[in-house]
Amino acid sequence: MIDSLNADQLIQRIAEEYDSLSKQLKVIANYVEQHRQTLVLERITDIAAACDVQPSAIVRFAQRFGFAGFSEMQAIFRDSFNPPQSSNPSYRQRIRSLIASQDGPLSAGSMTRNFIGACMQGLDDLAGQIDDTQLEAAVQLLVEAENIYVVGVRRMFPIASYVAYALQHTQKRVHHLSGLGGMFHEQIRSISEGDVLIAISFQPYGKETRYAARVAVQHKAKLLVITDSQMSPLARGAQACLTVKEGTAFAFRSLTSTICLCQALFIALAYKLELNIEETKNVGGYDD
CATH class of the missing domain: 3.40.50.10490 (Glucose-6-phosphate isomerase like protein; domain 1)
Structure with missing residues (x-):
C-alpha cells in the first residue's frame, strides 16, 4: 500500500484523518502540506524546529501513516520536488531582495510594483497546482x-x-x-x-x-x-x-x-x- 502511494494520495489521506490527529501532529500535517514541494531537501531537525516540536514527533507522524520513519515518508515527495532556480529567482525572492536593498522608504510606485509581483507569483503557483x-x-x-x-x-x-x-x-x-x-x-x-x-x-x-x-x-x-x-x-x-x-x-x-x-x-x-x-x-x- 505504502509502496504505491504518491504525494497527492498521502496529502489526501492526511486531510481525511486530520481531525483524529493530536495537536502536535496537526501542526506537522499543516507544515507537510504547505512545504510538499521542497520537503525532500529538509532535515528532520529543521522541520521539528519550524513546527516547535521534538524530532521524535516527526517520526511519530510518519509512523501514524504507515511509514517506518521520516526518511521513508520524505521519499514520497521526491516526484513533486520543485527545485529553486538560482538563475531565475521567483517574484517573491525578487521582492524580498528589493526591500533588503533599500536604504530608505519605498515610493508608492515601488510598493505597487512589489505587490503586483507577489500577485504574479501567486498566479504562477495557482497555474501549476490547480487540481x-x-x-x-x-x-x-x-x-x-x-x-x-x-x-x-x-x-x-x-x-x-x-x-x-x-x-x-x-x-x-x-x-x-x-x-x-x-x-x-x-x-x-x-x-x-x-x-x-x-x-x-x-x-x-x-x-x-x-x-x-x-x-x-x-x-x-x-x-x-x-x-x-x-x-x-x-x-x-x-x-x-x-x-x-x-x-x-x-x-x-x-x-x-x-x-x-x-x-x-x-x-x-x-x-x-x-x-x-x-x-x-x-x-x-x-x-x-
Missing part, C-alpha cells in the same frame, strides 16, 4: 444544483459577492449569504438536498462560513469549498475542494489568485451549461 479533477467536480456540482448558495466573510466577502453576481448571469437560482442585519441563520436555513453551498474561507476560517457549511451538510446539501489548504476544517466535508495559495507582500495577502480561480470556475460553468443547451437542441432536431 483538474476537483475543478471538474466543482463545475458538475454547480451544473446539477437546484439552488446555489454563496458565503464568504471579512476578507472573502468581496469574492463571495462577485461569485454571486457572476452566477446571476446563468439560469441558476443564486442566494448570497451576506449576513445583512445579522441574518446568517435565516438566509441559510432554507438550503436543502439538491442545493450547493459555495463556501469561501481562508485561515483563520470565519465562524459564519463554518456555521453555514455545517447547516448545509445537516440539510444534505452539497459543499463546494474554496480555501487555502486541504487541512482546512471546511475541506474535509466537501464534495469538491479548490485550494489557493495567495501571494504576499508587506504582510498583506492578495486576492488575485482567488478571484481568478472564481472567474475561471464561472466561465467553465457557463460553458458547460451552454454546451448542455446545444446538445439538447441537437437531440430535438433543432438547428441554430
Whole structure:
C-alpha cells in the first residue's frame, strides 16, 4: 500500500484523518502540506524546529501513516520536488531582495510594483497546482444544483459577492449569504438536498462560513469549498475542494489568485451549461 502511494494520495489521506490527529501532529500535517514541494531537501531537525516540536514527533507522524520513519515518508515527495532556480529567482525572492536593498522608504510606485509581483507569483503557483479533477467536480456540482448558495466573510466577502453576481448571469437560482442585519441563520436555513453551498474561507476560517457549511451538510446539501489548504476544517466535508495559495507582500495577502480561480470556475460553468443547451437542441432536431 505504502509502496504505491504518491504525494497527492498521502496529502489526501492526511486531510481525511486530520481531525483524529493530536495537536502536535496537526501542526506537522499543516507544515507537510504547505512545504510538499521542497520537503525532500529538509532535515528532520529543521522541520521539528519550524513546527516547535521534538524530532521524535516527526517520526511519530510518519509512523501514524504507515511509514517506518521520516526518511521513508520524505521519499514520497521526491516526484513533486520543485527545485529553486538560482538563475531565475521567483517574484517573491525578487521582492524580498528589493526591500533588503533599500536604504530608505519605498515610493508608492515601488510598493505597487512589489505587490503586483507577489500577485504574479501567486498566479504562477495557482497555474501549476490547480487540481483538474476537483475543478471538474466543482463545475458538475454547480451544473446539477437546484439552488446555489454563496458565503464568504471579512476578507472573502468581496469574492463571495462577485461569485454571486457572476452566477446571476446563468439560469441558476443564486442566494448570497451576506449576513445583512445579522441574518446568517435565516438566509441559510432554507438550503436543502439538491442545493450547493459555495463556501469561501481562508485561515483563520470565519465562524459564519463554518456555521453555514455545517447547516448545509445537516440539510444534505452539497459543499463546494474554496480555501487555502486541504487541512482546512471546511475541506474535509466537501464534495469538491479548490485550494489557493495567495501571494504576499508587506504582510498583506492578495486576492488575485482567488478571484481568478472564481472567474475561471464561472466561465467553465457557463460553458458547460451552454454546451448542455446545444446538445439538447441537437437531440430535438433543432438547428441554430
